[in-house]
Amino acid sequence: MPEHPAPRRRRALRAAPAVALLALLGATPCAHADDDAARAAFLLNCARCHGETGDGHGTETLDRPARSFRDGGFSFGNTAEAVFRTISHGIPGSPMPSFEALSESDRRALAGYVLSLGPPRAEASDEQTELRVAERAVVVRGLLPPISAAASEQPRGLLVGTPDGLTFEYRADELSLLGVRFGAFVRRTDWTGRGGTPLEPLGKVVALMHAGAPPASFSLVGGPSSKGTRDGSRLELPLHCELVATRVNGATCTLSGTLVRPDGSRLGTLEESAGAISSAFASGFVRRLGVPLPPDGALRVDLGLEPGAETLATTEDAVARRTWFVLRATDGEVRCLGVTLSSGEPVLVDGPHGPALELRALPGELLPRGVEIVTLLPAHWTDDDLHALLDEPLR
Amino acid sequence: MTTRPPCTTLALPGAALALSLALVAPALVAQDGGPSADASTSDADEGSLLELEKRYYVVEPIPAPPGEVLEVGGLGRLSDGRLVASTRRGQVWLVDGALDDDPSDATTTLFAEGLQEGLGLCVVPGEHGARDRIFVVQRGELSELVDDDGDDRCDTIRTICNDWGLSGNYHEFAFGLPRDARGRFYVSLNVGFLNPEWWHGKSIAPYRGWLVRINPSDGAMTPIASGFRSPCGLGLDTDGTLYVTDNQGDWMPTCGIFAVHEGGYYGHPASLAWTDEYLANHAQPSDTMPPKRTRDPAAVWIPYAWSRSTGNLEPDTTAGRFGPFAGQLFAAELTNGELLRVQLEEVRGRKQGAVFRFRRRIGSLVRVLFTDEGTLVGGMTNRGWGGLPPADGLVRIRWTGELPLEMHHVHLLQDGFEITFTKPLDTSRTIVPDDVTLTQYDYDSWWEYGSPERHTTAVPVTSTALSADGRTLTLRGADLVPGMVARVALANVRAADGSPLLHDEFAYTINQLPEGPLSTADVAKTVPPPPPRTSGAEGWLRLTYFDALDAWEQHGWQLVDAELDPEHPRTFMVRDGVNALVDTGPDASEFTSRYAMGDGRYHVEFMLPEGGRAAVYVQGRYGIALADDTHGLAADEPSSGALLPLADGTPSRAPAFDAYKGPGTWHALDVDFVAPRFDASGEKLADARFANVLLDDVLIQEDVALPACAAGRPSDEVALGPLVIAPRDGSPLALRTIQFRPVQPAVDDEGWVSIFNGDDLDGWRLSPGIEDPDGERWEAGGGELVGRGDTSHLFSPRGDYRDFELRAKVMISDGGNSGLYFRVAYGPGWPKGYEAQVNASMSDPQKTGSLYDLAPVHVELVPPDTWFDYHVTCRDESEGTHVTIAVDGVVVTDFVDTERRHASGHIALQQHHQGSVVRWRDIQVKVLD
Structure with missing residues (x-):
C-alpha cells in the first residue's frame, strides 16, 4: 500500500504568488521551450487584438483600442496576479474576453509573456524595503498586521523605532499601545507590487498590552460626568484618544493625543514617549506620559494586563522616588512596573479591564501630571528578586 | 477555444467615412465601428508628431x-x-x-x-x-x-x-x-x-x-x-x-x-x-x-x-x-x-x-x-x-518660446463652434466644410468596465468662415444635440507663417447647448445592465460555494490553497487559502453531502497526488474510481473513470478512454445519473443508470445500467441519496467546485392554485403605512412580479394558510436579499412568521434555502441573477411544525419547529433594501388541510 503522508503545511507567505511568478517573468530566464510556447499562445489568442508585437495594433476592429503591452499600462494593475486574473475573467463590457477555457498554467504563462513585452518593472529589493533605525527615532505609519492571535489588523497603525532596538507598536485611530518588539525595525512591503499591503514589523514581540487587543488606555472614574450604578459602585468612562502629532527629537519620539470624553468634551492633551530601559536584573521598556487630570474624580491609566493579575509584591525605591508593583498576569508572565509621578502617590487599582494606575489631581497642581512607568520583564520571579529589583540601577 | 470579442455595430448615415488628415494616417470611423484616429495612428506618425511637439515644449x-x-x-x-x-x-x-x-x-x-x-x-x-x-x-x-x-x-x-x-x-x-x-x-x-x-x-x-x-x-x-x-x-x-x-x-x-x-x-x-x-x-x-x-x-x-x-x-x-x-x-x-x-x-x-x-x-x-x-x-x-x-x-x-499653431480656445454655438487659433491662419487656402470632421457620441453608464463611444454620428458642418484677422474659424450648420460629446478634427489648416496645426482635434463635452430647453440627458446614459454573465448557471446548485463545508458531513477536511508538493509528490503542499478542500490525513472521513439527490448531472472537480486513490459514489452507492497511475496500477485495479464493481458480482468497468492527465492537475468529472425507480410499495421498477460519465469533457462511460449498489457500500437502493466522495487507503485528495444540476420531475399540477395572476396585484397588500401608487416598489406584469426600492413586504390576499405546499420561481440580484414568508401576520416592520430566505451574494450569511434563523444554510447554492425553483412545505405534525425547503427540487432544509412558533397566516414576499431587485414567477399554493 503506498504511503500517503498528511499534506505538508507551509507558513503563509504574504507575497507568495507574486514572488513565485516573478521568477517566471524575467528575474530568471525561462526555458526556451516555455518561451516559445508562451509566444505561440500569445500569437494564437492575443495578437488579433493586441498586435503581434503587443503594441495594441491588431487586425481586429474594436470599439475601443486594445492595450499596448509595450507601454505597460493595464486596466486592473500590472502585477502578474492581476494580469492573470484579467486573462482568466476578461473585462466585462469591453472587447477583452475571458480565456478560462485555457488551462491555468497556460494563462499564467501568457500573463508572464505579456508583462515581458512591456517596460521592465523595477521591484524594490528586500534590502531597499527594510527601514533601519540609526541614531534618530523613526516613526512609520501604515497598515499593521495583527500583532497577536487575539489582535486585529490596524488600517491606521503606527510604529516607533528607537535606536536601542525596540519598536513600539500603536494603533493610531484610537491611540493606544498594542505591544513592544525587540530586534530589527520594519520592512515596507507596501513598497512592492501594487502597494497597500501591511507593514512587516521585524522585531520579536517582547510584551503585549492585553494580548494585543487593548481596551481604552485611559478612562475616568467618579466626577460629575461619571454615572453611578444602583449598587453604588462607580462606572468607568473610557476616554477616546485622538492622535494629534508625532514628534521626533533625537533618539526619542513623543506622541501627543487629545483625550476626549464620550460626550465629546475634551479632557486635555496627552503626551507619551517610550524607550528601552534595563538593569542588571532585567530588561524592559519605559513609558513617559504627561497626562491631563479631571477636576473631579480620577484618571485611570491602563497597565496592559488582563483582569485577575496578581500583585506579588509592592515596594518603594525612596531614592529614585519610584514605587514598584510586581504583577503576575493570568498567563503567568511577571512584570515589574515601576511608577514615578511628578506629584502625588501611585495608587494601583483593579479596574474592570485589569490593573490600572489611578491618579487624582492635587489642589493647586500644575498639570499635566508626569507619569513614568518602567516595565521590566524578568524571565522568572521569586521573592528574593525584590532586592535585585531595588538594588540594580536602571539605565 | 478563443472567443470572438464583441464588436459594436455603428449606424452611420451613408457610406463609411474615410478621414484624411494632413498629419495623421487615415482609417477611422468605419461602418462597423471603430475608434478615433489615434488608435490606428502609425508609430511613424506618432514619432513625427512628437518631433513637432518638441519644437515647442521640451x-x-x-x-x-x-x-x-x-x-x-x-x-x-x-x-x-x-x-x-x-x-x-x-x-x-x-x-x-x-x-x-x-x-x-x-x-x-x-x-x-x-x-x-x-x-x-x-x-x-x-x-x-x-x-x-x-x-x-x-x-x-x-x-x-x-x-x-x-x-x-x-x-x-x-x-x-x-x-x-x-x-x-x-x-x-x-x-x-x-x-x-x-x-x-x-x-x-x-x-x-x-x-x-x-x-x-x-x-x-x-x-x-x-x-x-x-x-x-x-x-x-x-x-x-x-x-x-x-x-x-x-x-x-x-x-x-x-x-x-x-x-x-x-x-x-x-x-x-x-x-x-x-x-x-x-x-x-x-x-x-x-x-x-x-x-x-x-x-x-x-x-x-x-x-x-x-x-x-x-x-x-x-x-x-x-x-x-x-x-x-x-x-x-x-x-x-x-x-x-x-x-x-x-x-x-x-x-x-x-x-x-x-x-x-x-x-x-x-x-x-x-x-x-x-x-x-x-x-x-x-x-x-x-x-x-x-x-x-x-x-x-x-x-x-x-x-x-x-x-x-x-x-x-x-x-521653447516659439509660438505653435494651436486651437487656442473653442466656443460652443447653437449649431457649431467658434475656434480661435493662437496665430493667424494662412488665408490663401480656404477651409471648407469637407475639411471638418465633426462627430458626436455618448457613453453607457453601467457597471461594466468603461464604455465604448456609442451612437457615433457624423454631424456635417454646412458653413465655415474665417474672421478677417485670420484667427477665428466659425463652423456652423451642425445639427448638434446636447448630452453628447462633439469630436472635431480639422484638415488642411496651416498658419500664415507656414507652421502646421500642432494638434488638429478636440473633444468638447456638450452637456447643454447655449439656447433652447435645458437638456436632462447626461452624456453618460443609464442603460439596462447587460445580461448577467452567470445566467448560464440556471438549474445548477453549487454545493461548495462561499461556505465550502456547510453542505457536507465530514471531519478532517479543510479549505486551503493546495498544490502538488514538489518534494513529496505523493501529497499536497497546503497553505491558507480558499481554492481547494483537502482531507488532512488518513483519519479524515468521507465527504458526504447533507442533501439527498437523485436524477441529474453531478459535477466534481478533483486533484490527486502521485499514487492517489479515491472514488465518487453517487447516492453514496454507485461508484466511479479516481486513480493516479504515476506509479502504475495493479492489473485489476480500476483506473480513473472506471465504474467500481457491484455487490451482485458485476466486475468493474473500464473507461472507454484514458482521460486522466496526471497528478497535481485539476480534473472535472461529470456524471449524468438516473436514479432507480420504485412503485408505491417500494418494489424496484427500473435500475439506476449512469447515462454518461465524462472526464474533462471526454465521454468515458455511456448508458450503463446499475442493477445493484457498489460492493462495500450500503445495499439498499434509494430514490434520493447523498453524494459521497471518498479518499481510498487514506490517500490525499483535493476537491473543488462540486455542483449538481437536478433533472426536474414532471410538474404535477393537481391541487395547485396560482396566488399571483401574473398581471396585477389585486388582493395583495403592502405593509401597513406604505403606499406604492406608481408601482415603483412592486411591479406586476408579463407573468413576473418585481420588487425594488426601500424595504417593504407584500402580503397575500388570504391570511389563513396553515398546512400547505408553496412553490415559486425566484431570481435575486447581486447583493440583493428577499424572502418567502409563510404563516405570517399582517403587520409593519419585519413580518412575524416563517421565512424561506432568498439571498445569494448579499452579506447576510444565511443564504437561499435557509429557514431564517431556525435552520440556516450558509452555502451559496444559487448565484445571483439566476432563476431557481423554491418549494416549501409546511405541516403541523405530532412533534411540531414540520417545514421543508427545496431548491431546484433538492431538499436543503428539513426542520421541525417544536415550539410551533406560528400557527397560520399569510404568505408574503420581501423587498429587503434599496438596490436589491427580486423577481417572482409562478407563485402557487397547494393547501393540504
Whole structure:
C-alpha cells in the first residue's frame, strides 16, 4: 500500500504568488521551450487584438483600442496576479474576453509573456524595503498586521523605532499601545507590487498590552460626568484618544493625543514617549506620559494586563522616588512596573479591564501630571528578586 | 477555444467615412465601428508628431539621488524656490535647483519619511517672514510636516484629520491636495477593490468614493460629493471651481473631469452607502443595478485613446511664460504618459468644454505643478498600475518660446463652434466644410468596465468662415444635440507663417447647448445592465460555494490553497487559502453531502497526488474510481473513470478512454445519473443508470445500467441519496467546485392554485403605512412580479394558510436579499412568521434555502441573477411544525419547529433594501388541510 503522508503545511507567505511568478517573468530566464510556447499562445489568442508585437495594433476592429503591452499600462494593475486574473475573467463590457477555457498554467504563462513585452518593472529589493533605525527615532505609519492571535489588523497603525532596538507598536485611530518588539525595525512591503499591503514589523514581540487587543488606555472614574450604578459602585468612562502629532527629537519620539470624553468634551492633551530601559536584573521598556487630570474624580491609566493579575509584591525605591508593583498576569508572565509621578502617590487599582494606575489631581497642581512607568520583564520571579529589583540601577 | 470579442455595430448615415488628415494616417470611423484616429495612428506618425511637439515644449528629467526612487504623489514649491515632492513610499523630498539651467545639477534631500503614502501635497506660503507650511495627505491622515529646528528634516507630523474610513483594502488611496481661498483642504478617496469580484468598486468604510473638505483649524471633515471611483487628481481653478478627475472603470465610461458642487453625485453608486438616505434605510447600493439617483454631468469626458488614467489638473498661472494658454488647465495622464490641455467655458451656469492633446511621451505623469517662472513640474509613478516609462521621478516641461499653431480656445454655438487659433491662419487656402470632421457620441453608464463611444454620428458642418484677422474659424450648420460629446478634427489648416496645426482635434463635452430647453440627458446614459454573465448557471446548485463545508458531513477536511508538493509528490503542499478542500490525513472521513439527490448531472472537480486513490459514489452507492497511475496500477485495479464493481458480482468497468492527465492537475468529472425507480410499495421498477460519465469533457462511460449498489457500500437502493466522495487507503485528495444540476420531475399540477395572476396585484397588500401608487416598489406584469426600492413586504390576499405546499420561481440580484414568508401576520416592520430566505451574494450569511434563523444554510447554492425553483412545505405534525425547503427540487432544509412558533397566516414576499431587485414567477399554493 503506498504511503500517503498528511499534506505538508507551509507558513503563509504574504507575497507568495507574486514572488513565485516573478521568477517566471524575467528575474530568471525561462526555458526556451516555455518561451516559445508562451509566444505561440500569445500569437494564437492575443495578437488579433493586441498586435503581434503587443503594441495594441491588431487586425481586429474594436470599439475601443486594445492595450499596448509595450507601454505597460493595464486596466486592473500590472502585477502578474492581476494580469492573470484579467486573462482568466476578461473585462466585462469591453472587447477583452475571458480565456478560462485555457488551462491555468497556460494563462499564467501568457500573463508572464505579456508583462515581458512591456517596460521592465523595477521591484524594490528586500534590502531597499527594510527601514533601519540609526541614531534618530523613526516613526512609520501604515497598515499593521495583527500583532497577536487575539489582535486585529490596524488600517491606521503606527510604529516607533528607537535606536536601542525596540519598536513600539500603536494603533493610531484610537491611540493606544498594542505591544513592544525587540530586534530589527520594519520592512515596507507596501513598497512592492501594487502597494497597500501591511507593514512587516521585524522585531520579536517582547510584551503585549492585553494580548494585543487593548481596551481604552485611559478612562475616568467618579466626577460629575461619571454615572453611578444602583449598587453604588462607580462606572468607568473610557476616554477616546485622538492622535494629534508625532514628534521626533533625537533618539526619542513623543506622541501627543487629545483625550476626549464620550460626550465629546475634551479632557486635555496627552503626551507619551517610550524607550528601552534595563538593569542588571532585567530588561524592559519605559513609558513617559504627561497626562491631563479631571477636576473631579480620577484618571485611570491602563497597565496592559488582563483582569485577575496578581500583585506579588509592592515596594518603594525612596531614592529614585519610584514605587514598584510586581504583577503576575493570568498567563503567568511577571512584570515589574515601576511608577514615578511628578506629584502625588501611585495608587494601583483593579479596574474592570485589569490593573490600572489611578491618579487624582492635587489642589493647586500644575498639570499635566508626569507619569513614568518602567516595565521590566524578568524571565522568572521569586521573592528574593525584590532586592535585585531595588538594588540594580536602571539605565 | 478563443472567443470572438464583441464588436459594436455603428449606424452611420451613408457610406463609411474615410478621414484624411494632413498629419495623421487615415482609417477611422468605419461602418462597423471603430475608434478615433489615434488608435490606428502609425508609430511613424506618432514619432513625427512628437518631433513637432518638441519644437515647442521640451521635457527634461530632474534626476533622483542615486539609488533612490521617487514615486511622486504630491508636489509643491517653497518660497525659497525649492520643490517639495511627496511619494508613495511615504517620503518627502526637497529639490534644490530643479529649475536652474541644468536640472541634472539639482540636489535632492530627504525631508521626511515613514508616511503612509503621500498622494497629495500643498505648500502654504509663510506670511510676514514665517516659515512655509507643508501639508501632505497620507492614506490615513491629512498631516502637517513641521521642521522644528530648521535643519531641513521634519520633526513633527501633526495630524490635522484622520476621520475618513479605512478598511485596510489595498486600493483605498487618498488623493489631494488643493487648498481653497478660505484655507480649507480637499481630499478625494478611492473605493476599494475586493476579492473575489475585484471589478466592482466597493465602499466598505465611511466616505470611500467621496470628496471631503477639511478645515485645518479644527480638523473637521465635511463630506462634499459622492460617486467617485478612483478620483486620482484634484485641481482648483483660479475662479474657485474645484475639479476632480476620475479613472475609467466600473460606472466610469472613460476618464472624466468633474466640476464639483457640494452635494453632487458623480456616477459610481458604491459611495451612496454613506448618504443619509442609504444609512437611514440600511440600504446597500447594488454593484450592477443603476441607483435611483441620477449622476451629475462631467465637465469633460476625455477620449479613451487619449487617457486611461488621469492625474491632477492645474491652471496655467504663468501669465504667458508657459506659452499662450494662460488660464487654461493642464492635466496629467499616467498610462499614455502625456500632458493634456483642458479649456472650459460656462454654458447655462455649468462648466463644460474641450480637451486637447498637448505633449506626448513624457512618462507616467500623475502630478503637475506650475511655477511662476513658467516651468511645469511633473511627478511620475505607475507602480502596480503600469504606464509609459519612466515609471517614477520628476520632470520639468518648458516652453521653447516659439509660438505653435494651436486651437487656442473653442466656443460652443447653437449649431457649431467658434475656434480661435493662437496665430493667424494662412488665408490663401480656404477651409471648407469637407475639411471638418465633426462627430458626436455618448457613453453607457453601467457597471461594466468603461464604455465604448456609442451612437457615433457624423454631424456635417454646412458653413465655415474665417474672421478677417485670420484667427477665428466659425463652423456652423451642425445639427448638434446636447448630452453628447462633439469630436472635431480639422484638415488642411496651416498658419500664415507656414507652421502646421500642432494638434488638429478636440473633444468638447456638450452637456447643454447655449439656447433652447435645458437638456436632462447626461452624456453618460443609464442603460439596462447587460445580461448577467452567470445566467448560464440556471438549474445548477453549487454545493461548495462561499461556505465550502456547510453542505457536507465530514471531519478532517479543510479549505486551503493546495498544490502538488514538489518534494513529496505523493501529497499536497497546503497553505491558507480558499481554492481547494483537502482531507488532512488518513483519519479524515468521507465527504458526504447533507442533501439527498437523485436524477441529474453531478459535477466534481478533483486533484490527486502521485499514487492517489479515491472514488465518487453517487447516492453514496454507485461508484466511479479516481486513480493516479504515476506509479502504475495493479492489473485489476480500476483506473480513473472506471465504474467500481457491484455487490451482485458485476466486475468493474473500464473507461472507454484514458482521460486522466496526471497528478497535481485539476480534473472535472461529470456524471449524468438516473436514479432507480420504485412503485408505491417500494418494489424496484427500473435500475439506476449512469447515462454518461465524462472526464474533462471526454465521454468515458455511456448508458450503463446499475442493477445493484457498489460492493462495500450500503445495499439498499434509494430514490434520493447523498453524494459521497471518498479518499481510498487514506490517500490525499483535493476537491473543488462540486455542483449538481437536478433533472426536474414532471410538474404535477393537481391541487395547485396560482396566488399571483401574473398581471396585477389585486388582493395583495403592502405593509401597513406604505403606499406604492406608481408601482415603483412592486411591479406586476408579463407573468413576473418585481420588487425594488426601500424595504417593504407584500402580503397575500388570504391570511389563513396553515398546512400547505408553496412553490415559486425566484431570481435575486447581486447583493440583493428577499424572502418567502409563510404563516405570517399582517403587520409593519419585519413580518412575524416563517421565512424561506432568498439571498445569494448579499452579506447576510444565511443564504437561499435557509429557514431564517431556525435552520440556516450558509452555502451559496444559487448565484445571483439566476432563476431557481423554491418549494416549501409546511405541516403541523405530532412533534411540531414540520417545514421543508427545496431548491431546484433538492431538499436543503428539513426542520421541525417544536415550539410551533406560528400557527397560520399569510404568505408574503420581501423587498429587503434599496438596490436589491427580486423577481417572482409562478407563485402557487397547494393547501393540504
